[in-house]
Amino acid sequence: MADVADVVDMADVADTADTTSRLRRPGVGEGDAEPKSGTAAYGPLLSIAIDLVVPLLVYYAARALGAGQGPALLLSGAPSALRLVTGAVRRRRIDGVDLFFTVLLAAAALATLIGGGPRILLFKDAVLSLVVGGWMLGTGFTGRPLAFQLGQRLHRGPVPGARERIWRDSAEFRRGLRVLTVTWGAGQVLDGGVGTLAAATLPTDSVPLLTRVVSLLLLALTVAVTAAYARRFRTRHGLPLFGVPDGGIWSTPGSPRPASHGAAPEPSGRS
Numbered sequence: 112m113a114d115v116a117d118v119v120d121m122a123d124v125a126d127t128a129d130t131t132s133r134l135r136r137p138g139v140g141e142g143d144a145e146p147k148s149g150t151a152a153y154g155p156l157l158s159i160a161i162d163l164v165v166p167l168l169v170y171y172a173a174r175a176l177g178a179g180q181g182p183a184l185l186l187s188g189a190p191s192a193l194r195l196v197t198g199a200v201r202r203r204r205i206d207g208v209d210l211f212f213t214v215l216l217a218a219a220a221l222a223t224l225i226g227g228g229p230r231i232l233l234f235k236d237a238v239l240s241l242v243v244g245g246w247m248l249g250t251g252f253t254g255r256p257l258a259f260q261l262g263q264r265l266h267r268g269p270v271p272g273a274r275e276r277i278w279r280d281s282a283e284f285r286r287g288l289r290v291l292t293v294t295w296g297a298g299q300v301l302d303g304g305v306g307t308l309a310a311a312t313l314p315t316d317s318v319p320l321l322t323r324v325v326s327l328l329l330l331a332l333t334v335a336v337t338a339a340y341a342r343r344f345r346t347r348h349g350l351p352l353f354g355v356p357d358g359g360i361w362s363t364p365g366s367p368r369p370a371s372h373g374a375a376p377e378p379s380g381r382s
Contacts, residue, residue, distance in 0.1 A: 163330075165190040167323045180315050184232040187319065230310055233318050237306030244299030247292060256292035259285075262353045273356050287344045287352055291337060298333045302326055 166187040173183035250257040259278060263271045277284050306322045313321065341352045350356065 162191050162194070163323050163326055167319055170319050174316065180229040181232070184229050184319075188232070188235075229315055233310035233315065233322075234307065236322060237303045237310055240299045240303030240306060242303075244296045244301075244303055247296030247299060249296075251289050251292040251296060256289050257295070258288040258291040258352070262288070265353060266355070270355055277350060277356065281348075281350065283344075283348045284350055284352070287340070287348075291340060291352070294336060294340075295333060298329050302329050 169190065170183050170187035173186050174180070178186070247257050250260075259274075263274060266274070278288075302325060305325050309318050309321050309325075345351050
C-alpha cells in the first residue's frame with residue numbers, strides 16, 4: 112500500500128500552485144503564499160516507487176535468479192523497510208502507521224521462516240491496507256479527521272493556526288475534509304480486500320504483480336479524485352482544503368476575518 116500522505120502531497124502541489132496564482136493578482140502580495148514548484152511532487156512519487164514498484168522488481172529479479180518464493184518475498188519487503196528506518200532516523204521519531212508496518216513485516220517474515228509459507232507474506236500488505244483503511248474511516252467521524260491532520264503537517268508558521276480557525280468556523284470545511292478522509296479509507300479497504308482475495312486464491316508468483324497494479328490504479332484514482340474535489344471545493348466555497356488561505360487571510364492574530372461561510376462553529380466539546 113502507498114502512504115496516503117503522498118496523496119495529500121501531490122494534491123497539494125496543484126492546490127497550492129492555484130493558490131499562488133491567485134495571490135499574484137494586482138494588489139496582493141506574493142510573499143503571502145507558500146509557493147511550491149513542480150518538483151514538489153518528486154518526493155511523493157519517489158516514496159510511491161519505493162513502496163510499490165521497487166518491491167515488485169526485486170521480487171521478480173530474485174525469482175529469475177533462482178530464489179524461492181519465500182526468500183524472494185522477504186527480499187521484496189526490504190526497500191519499504193529501509194525507507195521506514197531511514198525516515199524514522201531522519202525525523203528522529205516513528206509514526207504509528209510506520210511502526211505497525213514494521214512490526215507486521217517482521218512478524219510475517221518470522222512466520223515464514225518457521226514454516227508458515229510464502230502466502231503469509233502475501234497477506235501482509237492486504238492486512239495492512241485493511242487495518243489502515245479501517246482506521247482512516249474511523250477518523251472521519253472524530254473531531255480531527257485524517258485529512259485535516261495531514262493538511263496541518265504540510266505547513267509551518269501561521270498557516271496551521273489559520274486553518275484551525277477555518278476548521279472551527281466553517282462547517283463546509285469540516286465536511287469537505289471528512290468526505291476526503293472517508294474516500295481515502297474506502298480506497299484502502301478496497302485495496303486490502305482485493306489483495307486478500309488474490310493472496311488466498313491466485314498462484315503465488317502472480318499475486319505481487321496483480322496487487323501492485325491494483326494499488327497503483329487505486330492510488331491514481333484517489334489522487335485524481337482528491338485534486339478534483341479540492342479544486343471544486345475552493346471554487347464553491349473560496350477555501351483551499353490543503354493550501355494557504357487566499358491572501359494569507361486569518362494568518363495573523365487580529366487580521367480581518369471574512370463572514371462565516373454559512374457555517375455553524377464546531378461544537379466546543381469536540382477535540
